[in-house]
Amino acid sequence: MVNEEENYVINIQNLSFQYGTRAVLDNINLKVKEGAFLGLVGPNGSGKSTLIKCILGLLQPTKGEIRLFNQSLSKFKQWDKIGFVSQKASSFNTGFPASVFEVVSMGLFGKVGLFRFLTKQHKEKVREAIELVGMTEYMKQNIGELSGGQQQRVFIARALVSDPQLLILDEPTVGVDIKSVNNFYAMLSQLNKKGITLLLVTHDVSGMTDHVTAVACLNKHLHFHGNTKDFEDNHRLSAFHGQEVHILAHNHEKRGQ
Amino acid sequence: MEMISVFLQYEFLQNAFFSGIMVGFLAPILGVFLVVRRLSLIADALSHVTLSGIAFSLLLGKHVLFFATLNPLYLGIAFSVAGALLIEQLRTVYKTYQELSIPIILSGGIGLGVVFISLADGFNTDLFNYLFGSVIAVTRSDLWTITIITVAVTALLIIFYKELFFLSFDEEQAIVSGVNKRLVHLIFIIMVALVIASSMRIVGILLVSSLMTLPVAASMRIAKGFKQMFLFAILFGQLSVIIGLISAYHLNLAPGGTIVMTAVIILLITIIIKRNR
Numbered sequence: 374m375v376n377e378e379e380n381y382v383i384n385i386q387n388l389s390f391q392y393g394t395r396a397v398l399d400n401i402n403l404k405v406k407e408g409a410f411l412g413l414v415g416p417n418g419s420g421k422s423t424l425i426k427c428i429l430g431l432l433q434p435t436k437g438e439i440r441l442f443n444q445s446l447s448k449f450k451q452w453d454k455i456g457f458v459s460q461k462a463s464s465f466n467t468g469f470p471a472s473v474f475e476v477v478s479m480g481l482f483g484k485v486g487l488f489r490f491l492t493k494q495h496k497e498k499v500r501e502a503i504e505l506v507g508m509t510e511y512m513k514q515n516i517g518e519l520s521g522g523q524q525q526r527v528f529i530a531r532a533l534v535s536d537p538q539l540l541i542l543d544e545p546t547v548g549v550d551i552k553s554v555n556n557f558y559a560m561l562s563q564l565n566k567k568g569i570t571l572l573l574v575t576h577d578v579s580g581m582t583d584h585v586t587a588v589a590c591l592n593k594h595l596h597f598h599g600n601t602k603d604f605e606d607n608h609r610l611s612a613f614h615g616q617e618v619h620i621l622a623h624n625h626e627k628r629g630q
Numbered sequence: 631m632e633m634i635s636v637f638l639q640y641e642f643l644q645n646a647f648f649s650g651i652m653v654g655f656l657a658p659i660l661g662v663f664l665v666v667r668r669l670s671l672i673a674d675a676l677s678h679v680t681l682s683g684i685a686f687s688l689l690l691g692k693h694v695l696f697f698a699t700l701n702p703l704y705l706g707i708a709f710s711v712a713g714a715l716l717i718e719q720l721r722t723v724y725k726t727y728q729e730l731s732i733p734i735i736l737s738g739g740i741g742l743g744v745v746f747i748s749l750a751d752g753f754n755t756d757l758f759n760y761l762f763g764s765v766i767a768v769t770r771s772d773l774w775t776i777t778i779i780t781v782a783v784t785a786l787l788i789i790f791y792k793e794l795f796f797l798s799f800d801e802e803q804a805i806v807s808g809v810n811k812r813l814v815h816l817i818f819i820i821m822v823a824l825v826i827a828s829s830m831r832i833v834g835i836l837l838v839s840s841l842m843t844l845p846v847a848a849s850m851r852i853a854k855g856f857k858q859m860f861l862f863a864i865l866f867g868q869l870s871v872i873i874g875l876i877s878a879y880h881l882n883l884a885p886g887g888t889i890v891m892t893a894v895i896i897l898l899i900t901i902i903i904k905r906n907r
Contacts, residue, residue, distance in 0.1 A: 429806050452808045459802060469666060469799055472855035479799065482792045483807030490792075515854060535807075 380443065382407050382539050382570045383428060388437035390423055397423045401437070401595045405572060407538075410565040412581050413574045415591035421574045422460070424591065425543050429457060442538075453484040456532030456540040458525070460547055473519070473527050474512050477503055480534035502534040503527075506560070522553030529560070539570045546577060558584045633876075645768040646832065646875060646885070652780040653829040653841065654871030658849075658863035659787060660825050661842035663818065665850070666798045672717065672819070673839035675732045676710050676826045679739035681835045683709025683827075684760050685746035692750060701771045702760075703827065710823040713739060718819060763834035763886035765879050776828040783821045790814055795856060832871070834886035844893035845870065851900040866896050 383405040390398040397420040405411050415421050426432040428439060430446055439446040442454060478491060478499045485491060491499075503509055506526040516524060525545055532540055542561075546554045562584045565571050575581055582588065590596040637643050664670050687705035690697035713735050720731030747757065759767040787794075793814045796804040805811055829838045849862035874889030881888070 431802065431805065450808075452806060455806070457803060457806050459800075470850060470853050470856055470859050471795075471799060475795075475856050476799070479792075479796045479803070480807070482796050482804075483809065485792065488789055513854065531803075 380407065381405060381440070382409075382442060383572065384440040384443075385428070386438045386440075388424075388427065388439060389435050390420070390427060390432065391435045396593065398427070398434075399593050401591075403589060403595055405539075405570060407570055408565075408568060410561070410571045410584065410586045411573070412585035412588045413572060413591055414576065414578050414581070414588065416576060419592040421576075421591055422543055425541060425572075425574055428541065429455075453535045454538045456480070456535065456537035458528045458532050458540070458542045458545050460544045468517050471516055472513050473503065473508060473516060474499060476516050476527055477530045477534055480531035484535045498534055502530040505533065506530045522557070525553075525557070533564070537569065539572070540564065541572045541574075543574045544576070545573070546575065641770070642766050642768065643879070645770060645773045646765045649768050649773050649776045649828075650832050650871040650875050650885075650889075651868065652776050653825075653832050654867040655864055656780055656783055656825045657829050657838070657841040658845040658867035659860060660783075660818075660822050661846040662849070662856075662859050662863055663794055663798055664822065664842060665846045670839065670843045671729070671732045671736075672714075672822060673826060673842045675717065675736035675739065676713050676823050677830065677835045677838040678736050678743065679713030680706040680710040680823075680827050680830055680838075681760065682739050682743035682746060683707070684830075684835075685743045685750065685757070688756060689746045689750040701769070701775070702756075703772055703775055703831065706830065707775075707824060707827040709739075710827045711820055714819040714823040715816075718816060758884075759834075760830060761834050761836055761886075762884035763830075763832050763837065763889070765875060765885050768831050772831050776831070779824045779828045783824060786817060786821055790817060794818060832875075832885060833889050834884065837886040837890045840890045840893060841867065841870070844890070844897050848893075848897040848900040851904045866893065869896060 381404045383403065385401055385403040388398060388401040388403075389396065401424065413421060413424070423432065427434045428441070428446075430449070441449045442451065444451075478495070480502070481491065481495050481498065485495065500509075500512075503512055506529050508523065508526050508530065511519060511523065511527075516527060519527065529545075546557060558581065561571060561573065565584075565586075571585075573581065573585065637647070661670075661673075664673060683706040684702045686709070687697055687700065687702035690705075691700070691702070692698075717731045717735050720734060721728045724730045756767075793804070793809045796807070796809055797811060797814055801811065825842075826838050829841055833841050845863045845866035846859070848866050849859050853859040853862050870889050870893040873892045875885050877883070877892075878885035878888040
């Protein structure tokens with residue numbers, strides 16, 4: 374039944390989204406193959422987070438269709454296949470008294486389901502996920518006591534603990550120092566090699582291109598969607614003119630209108 | 631020794647003590663979720679709504695025989711749950727100013743209560759006991775009601791612990807992993823309404839919210855992790871209720887005051903200890 378051609382982890386067709394009368398996303402088409410590592414870049418306010426929220430079902434698109442794992446979003450129920458790491462600063466209050474172990478175990482709640490409890494195996498999985506991101510020694514510490522980079526590792530562990538096949542990261546490196554960012558990207562590459570499909574959303578182009586397998590640019594319209602080599606050629610060209618991201622975005626806007 | 635024999639002799643002391651233990655257990659637990667979700671004021675709003683329910687029951691009792699024999703707590707509980715549902719409804723009306731629903735219900739509750747009290751011909755000792763709690767006014771019927779609520783709420787908390795924890799920590803992520811936010815929140819706020827109505831016999835309407843927030847505020851200073859938050863909050867809640875009830879009995883004071891002052895002292899101690907470290 375599943376057509377070979379249609380075997381995409383994410384398949385977005387003619388997607389538009391409006392806040393009131395303001396169009397934020399206009400006719401977006403995006404396909405992400407299994408095993409891909411897609412970088413989605415765009416300036417602030419370009420609709421990146423809106424697109425992610427549409428994919429996760431947190432916002433209803435005005436037009437168009439989203440399919441996840443070859444299933445229409447409205448019927449999609451296997452949310453444990455998807456791990457999501459949101460912009461760190463906005464999504465939780467740092468004073469919350471929860472230990473690293475407790476935070477990571479939340480990633481299993483959807484899978485465990487109502488009326489059931491975490492078993493020994495689940496707890497073992499939590500420990501493994503914490504070890505994978507190198508945070509074992511902080512397991513019992515409160516999340517608020519950690520540095521930005523460490524917190525982000527914990528949130529990755531939470532997203533990974535349910536063995537997702539797709540990992541979506543929304544600006545995961547905001548507020549994380551350069552050295553941690555490099556380690557972070559290296560870790561993502563490793564996960565990708567293990568077969569996890571990755572969608573990385575960022576406004577920071579540098580540092581990302583070495584790791585991703587494809588890049589898409591978003592500024593209301595989706596402009597570029599190809600392999601990293603094409604993007605880097607394009608990127609070099611615009612860098613030649615001066616500021617990289619801005620020029621890139623600028624060109625697109627003209628072409629789009 | 632003398633205390634124990636007095637305790638065994640008088641039923642009202644047993645009622646107060648056992649009700650107090652249960653309330654000192656439930657209120658801080660729900661308080662943890664209220665505090666971390668920044669909803670502490672909901673407790674105040676619902677307690678005032680409970681007051682209007684009780685005043686209404688006392689008023690009806692003057693005119694209708696059925697209500698004269700009915701425990702006023704029942705109508706209090708009904709009002710409290712209705713108030714909780716109203717708050718939820720108002721939160722969807724004021725999407726960008728959700729906290730507005732709390733003062734609206736709070737003032738509506740107290741306003742309605744005052745009207746009922748005036749109609750019922752002013753204050754009496756009954757009402758005083760409901761406002762500030764009482765060691766002697768807790769009946770067997772109250773004790774049974776509180777027991778049933780304790781069992782039900784504890785069971786619900788065990789069932790929905792994961793979901794409540796996740797929603798409190800990070801709402802967006804919780805929804806993405808498939809937690810039904812509306813359902814869980816509705817069940818939670820009904821639990822809060824039930825616990826407030828049952829706590830009111832011991833600490834009184836005006837002080838119910840402090841039993842939900844002060845032990846939690848103290849626990850927050852020293853707890854490592856979410857589970858410890860509960861352990862310390864329950865410990866402090868129990869200490870406050872037991873010390874408060876005993877001193878209220880001996881000093882002939884309303885227990886609401888002594889319980890809350892004990893909780894305040896515990897809170898101050900935790901603040902001082904943490905600062906000196």
